[in-house]
Amino acid sequence: MKDREILDKIAKGDESALKYLYKKYYRMMTKLVISNNGSEDEAKDIYQDALIVFWQKVIGGQLILTSRISTYLYSICLNLWRKELDRKNRLSHEEKDEAQYLDNDREEREKIIHECINELGDTCKRILTYYYFEKMSMQEIAEKLEFANTDTAKTKKYKCKKRLDQLVKQKYSASDFLD
CATH class of the missing domain: 1.10.10 (Arc Repressor Mutant, subunit A)
Structure with missing residues (x-):
């Protein structure tokens, strides 16, 4: 199927075009995530999310395709994965900050208890x-x-x-x- 044909089918609501895209570019898109510290499951989720974004843009008439569909899907996957990595990084820092806070809090409580025990x-x-x-x-x-x-x-x-x-x-x- 050619890109134009795929876009026309999606615009008409034909889900077979979506299934075709999923199978055709699955390896390429999941490899992107897996090779950038992602798991197989994360890669599948990112690719599915990318296809939904693509589908919605085509259906909504918001897509102006200036490259091949594969390039466009790749950029969506890349952006989604970057956002996910940023989110994970923030969560990791928040957990470290919370652990540090809990350690400081515990130390302060112990200090007070020792002071009173004395x-x-x-x-x-x-x-x-x-x-x-x-x-x-x-x-x-x-x-x-x-x-x-x-x-x-x-x-x-x-x-x-x-x-x-x-x-x-x-x-x-x-x-x-x-x-």
């Missing part, structure tokens, strides 16, 4: 540090601090945690944790 008595300071930061079990804490049993360590930890919560709420408001 204001508690020595026993509470040790229990909470062992449990939350050194990830020791209640059994290990009970042995290390020479408590009678694990239940004693649990009760102490509960009371210390409650005092820590009160201290944090006393010294800081919710807005201190939010930007």
Whole structure:
């Protein structure tokens, strides 16, 4: 089929011309995406989107073809793929920024918690540090601090945690944790 014949068929709504274009240029268009860091699925999506854009321009009478159809489709695929790469790049940067923000936020919270823990008595300071930061079990804490049993360590930890919560709420408001 010649380009003029394809355009005429599309203008009349004949989808066989679209199927013909899809098969004829499939390898060329998908190779463009795959050779530029794209997957097979992404390549198929881009090519299908390009064909839809082409179809809509022909049907809408907006297409002034100054090159071969293959060249025109190639440029549409290239532009669509560039937009997709830009979008991916932006998302990647946003994820990195968010991860950095979360790390900074976590560090700030830990700093506040450590500051408040240091204001508690020595026993509470040790229990909470062992449990939350050194990830020791209640059994290990009970042995290390020479408590009678694990239940004693649990009760102490509960009371210390409650005092820590009160201290944090006393010294800081919710807005201190939010930007």
